[in-house]
Amino acid sequence: MSEVVIENLTKKFGKTVVLDHVDLKIDAKEYFVLLGPSGSGKTTLLRLIAGLEDVTDGAIYIGEKKVNDLLPKERNVAMVFQNYALYPHLNVFDNIALPLRVRGWSKEKIKQKVRDVSETLHIQNLLEKRPKQISGGEQQRAALARALVRDPTVFLLDEPLSNLDAKLRVEARAFLKKLQKELGITTIFVTHDQAEATTMATKIAVLNRGTVTQVDDPYALYMKPNDIFTAGFVGSPAMNIVQGAVKRADSELQFSNEDLKLTLGNLTKDAERGVSMGVRPEHLTLAKKGEGLDCIVSNVEPLGSITYVTVNIGKTSFIVQLSGKLDLEAGTPAKIEFDKNNILLFGDDGKRIDSTATN
Amino acid sequence: MFTTISESSESAIELRSQDQLVYDLREVILRKPFICGYGRKDSMRQRQTLKVGLILALPLILYFFGFFLYPLFSLFQSAFTTASNVPTLNNFRSMLTDSLLKTSLENTAYYFTGSVVVEYSIGFGVAVLLYHYTGRLKCIFRTAIFLPLMASPVVIGLMWLLILNTDFGPLNYLLSLIGVQPLNWLGSQSLGMPSLIMANGWEYSPFVFLIIYAGLQTVPQQFYEAASVDGLTRLQTFRFITLPSITPSLLVAFLLNAIGVLKGFDLIYVLTNGGPGYSTYILSFYTYVVGFSFFEPHYASALALLFLLMIGAFVFVMLRFTALEDYLGLKRVKER
Amino acid sequence: MKKFSILVTLLLTLISLTYLFPLYWTLITALKTGSEIFSRPPIFFPSQITLSNFYSNGNIFGAVSETAIGSVPWLVDSTLIAILATLVSTFLIAAPAAYSLVRYLRSVWLGRLILFMTMIPEAVFVVPFFLMVAKMSLLNTWWGLIVVYISFTAPFSTWLLMGFFNDVPKSVEEAAQIDGLSPYQIFYRVSLRLVTPGIIAAIILNFISCWNELLYALVITYSPFPAGAQTVPLFLTSFIIIEKEFAWGGLAAAGIFTMLPTLILGVYAQRYLVRGLTMGSVKG
Numbered sequence: 001m002s003e004v005v006i007e008n009l010t011k012k013f014g015k016t017v018v019l020d021h022v023d024l025k026i027d028a029k030e031y032f033v034l035l036g037p038s039g040s041g042k043t044t045l046l047r048l049i050a051g052l053e054d055v056t057d058g059a060i061y062i063g064e065k066k067v068n069d070l071l072p073k074e075r076n077v078a079m080v081f082q083n084y085a086l087y088p089h090l091n092v093f094d095n096i097a098l099p100l101r102v103r104g105w106s107k108e109k110i111k112q113k114v115r116d117v118s119e120t121l122h123i124q125n126l127l128e129k130r131p132k133q134i135s136g137g138e139q140q141r142a143a144l145a146r147a148l149v150r151d152p153t154v155f156l157l158d159e160p161l162s163n164l165d166a167k168l169r170v171e172a173r174a175f176l177k178k179l180q181k182e183l184g185i186t187t188i189f190v191t192h193d194q195a196e197a198t199t200m201a202t203k204i205a206v207l208n209r210g211t212v213t214q215v216d217d218p219y220a221l222y223m224k225p226n227d228i229f230t231a232g233f234v235g236s237p238a239m240n241i242v243q244g245a246v247k248r249a250d251s252e253l254q255f256s257n258e259d260l261k262l263t264l265g266n267l268t269k270d271a272e273r274g275v276s277m278g279v280r281p282e283h284l285t286l287a288k289k290g291e292g293l294d295c296i297v298s299n300v301e302p303l304g305s306i307t308y309v310t311v312n313i314g315k316t317s318f319i320v321q322l323s324g325k326l327d328l329e330a331g332t333p334a335k336i337e338f339d340k341n342n343i344l345l346f347g348d349d350g351k352r353i354d355s356t357a358t359n
Numbered sequence: 360m361f362t363t364i365s366e367s368s369e370s371a372i373e374l375r376s377q378d379q380l381v382y383d384l385r386e387v388i389l390r391k392p393f394i395c396g397y398g399r400k401d402s403m404r405q406r407q408t409l410k411v412g413l414i415l416a417l418p419l420i421l422y423f424f425g426f427f428l429y430p431l432f433s434l435f436q437s438a439f440t441t442a443s444n445v446p447t448l449n450n451f452r453s454m455l456t457d458s459l460l461k462t463s464l465e466n467t468a469y470y471f472t473g474s475v476v477v478e479y480s481i482g483f484g485v486a487v488l489l490y491h492y493t494g495r496l497k498c499i500f501r502t503a504i505f506l507p508l509m510a511s512p513v514v515i516g517l518m519w520l521l522i523l524n525t526d527f528g529p530l531n532y533l534l535s536l537i538g539v540q541p542l543n544w545l546g547s548q549s550l551g552m553p554s555l556i557m558a559n560g561w562e563y564s565p566f567v568f569l570i571i572y573a574g575l576q577t578v579p580q581q582f583y584e585a586a587s588v589d590g591l592t593r594l595q596t597f598r599f600i601t602l603p604s605i606t607p608s609l610l611v612a613f614l615l616n617a618i619g620v621l622k623g624f625d626l627i628y629v630l631t632n633g634g635p636g637y638s639t640y641i642l643s644f645y646t647y648v649v650g651f652s653f654f655e656p657h658y659a660s661a662l663a664l665l666f667l668l669m670i671g672a673f674v675f676v677m678l679r680f681t682a683l684e685d686y687l688g689l690k691r692v693k694e695r
Numbered sequence: 696m697k698k699f700s701i702l703v704t705l706l707l708t709l710i711s712l713t714y715l716f717p718l719y720w721t722l723i724t725a726l727k728t729g730s731e732i733f734s735r736p737p738i739f740f741p742s743q744i745t746l747s748n749f750y751s752n753g754n755i756f757g758a759v760s761e762t763a764i765g766s767v768p769w770l771v772d773s774t775l776i777a778i779l780a781t782l783v784s785t786f787l788i789a790a791p792a793a794y795s796l797v798r799y800l801r802s803v804w805l806g807r808l809i810l811f812m813t814m815i816p817e818a819v820f821v822v823p824f825f826l827m828v829a830k831m832s833l834l835n836t837w838w839g840l841i842v843v844y845i846s847f848t849a850p851f852s853t854w855l856l857m858g859f860f861n862d863v864p865k866s867v868e869e870a871a872q873i874d875g876l877s878p879y880q881i882f883y884r885v886s887l888r889l890v891t892p893g894i895i896a897a898i899i900l901n902f903i904s905c906w907n908e909l910l911y912a913l914v915i916t917y918s919p920f921p922a923g924a925q926t927v928p929l930f931l932t933s934f935i936i937i938e939k940e941f942a943w944g945g946l947a948a949a950g951i952f953t954m955l956p957t958l959i960l961g962v963y964a965q966r967y968l969v970r971g972l973t974m975g976s977v978k979g
Contacts (some may be wrong), residue, residue, distance in 0.1 A: 375958060500711050628913075
């Protein structure tokens, strides 16, 4: 009833292609996140779904109805903008009420509905105030209220958390997630912050330069990224990605470049295509002595319960995540060990090679 | 529904400028394939944009046709015919031999140069001066300088009639205190224009002041701080920091000042009425005289066209050869 | 450093006095008695002031008019014409056009055209306008003058408002779009409300221009209310022509008196005026 289907969607501005043959299927009640760097087309995609831009080619369906030619108001979608876009000249009550007034609701019904929605969002005490008189978090909730007051089919959010300070952002994330679950509205959320995406989404679509690189749930995205871009984009600090080549030496496969030679585990033949290797900081360990490759500690960043250590092997560097405090100093040598089960290989096309052995 | 879609020949389109595509009216009217080019859905939206835009602008469009194009047309019609509606170029030919026109044009040049030089330099100087003043009287000074703008040219004419009066006017009195003989400001031909320039200067220099002063205030304090850290002298700071930052204001002030002076009519009518003799006849005044004192509407129309051409040329030169256009709020392509 | 600032202060005082002096002189002339007005050397600080130049024995402004109502007829005309011209041009013509030009019919050439229209001198169109107004039988009527005044207030207001409409965030308008408002509703209920400072600036500046306008009024009107529509500037100029040599007190009084509305408006609304007059060359 409220699924959104994007079919072979292409969007051009003049000659510039902003979205290139995008296919997506967003199920009802899903919290779907469009994740990508700036310029990836994610906001454009959202605006196309909203009806603020025209489709160049392809189709958009909301609940089985093709909406390409429909005005935004006919699509029954609601949108929250990055800067909330509240009407500055109206108080919060009127802001929320405007969509209903325009639809000709009676005064009593409007009053009731606005009260209900503002209670859900805990802003019932702010109804008399103007947008500039309330805080950022309150403004955001007012914008949410305005969007929700129409009981929309689809709920669109364009980076709504970017304007909040860090602490508020964390609170807002939890709040939004809970709200969406309670209300059960199909939600499409745009962000460039991968932490936001992974904490809130039921499913994430990663966009890069107008194409969708992967659609998956957060964990799968994290553990099995489809290509180097996604691998590097999801997860903070970013996955360590190293160029090199995979060679077979005796019965083992090795990943090597001019600085290091790493023995890989038992992998499929396909792995020999690999020209890049990726490994996440938490899948590396450091020790003063022992097995592992030689490296030099170059930078130590303590964060309290964990420490990020940058080590260099020649010109190749890795970021290692350690728990607790490191008793190694910058400039001293150490040994770095790799969790061989969590090394990813990428081919020259940038795509991940599914290389785990099947035994 | 009202996102505009088209490609402007004037700006390259980047990913970030998604909303600022300029909808060039020419393309709509002239290049029909353009409308159909993107496919039915786009053209429908485009047509709706056009429809709404036209409806909103309709009153202005009607006014434009009725009170700009039609009078313009009527000017052309009148300028190229004689009193008995016979087509002719005589109106323009007489311009060449009209000695009063020649005088008017010379006077216009005199008036223009004198006024603009006086007003612009005084306005500029006062703006800089007040900007560097840091005392408590700033507001008072500013209001005092601002006041002449509130008076109408007619009232200003009255005021200066009183002041410039040969026998009873305070100006001659004050001049006599420094040994200058009483001057017949409004009665002698050589002093007519200077009197006018004086009064006009009083009227318009606050205008220049206002624009430049406002511009000075937008220069971020940090520029000056960086300059003092870098060790620039006052003069250097002024030349390399202040002046470039206020270029928009300088240009706008010049343009508005110049146009204001050229348009001038009220002050002349009241203060000198073109006299003494014909020494303060300028083109705008002369056009009026030809039309309503000499009752020669056809010749007046020709003069009006000449006047329009002059203004058009001036504006064209100003817009084309300076960066002025960017500062007049025209090419504003804003981020979302 | 100290010497510099003293010098600056002195200069500024001198300059301010120079700007204030004509106003001062006119004011005291208006308040002087006849004998003091025509004295040599001129008196700068009158020993006695009188209000007789403003109002005496049922005459307003000295020896000018015979009726007791004095300048009032002209004031009525000016007020009505200025208000109507300003309101009609700003709300009915300029605001929707400016909005359209900024959001719909965005075209650099249209903008340039509007700009050019604000710069056209009155003398250019005075002859055609006179003929047109005469043909419409609106000579010496309020609407005759209003309709002509709109020809310059409309482009100016449009220009001014274009700048203000441009500053309205598009996202607010898009939110309204999604909320279900039609383009006209968005204009009327959202965008228009957000350009109020611009509207105020336009109204004030246009009012002042209409109030002070001379040429068109000179040509189109020939008698005051109630028979005609002559405006205040014409009242003042009639002073000069008729009474130039004698009723100086009255002349000065008339000048001061009729300047008061614009003076009050101007001082009250300085902020708006600055924005309007600087024409967007200055941000904020």
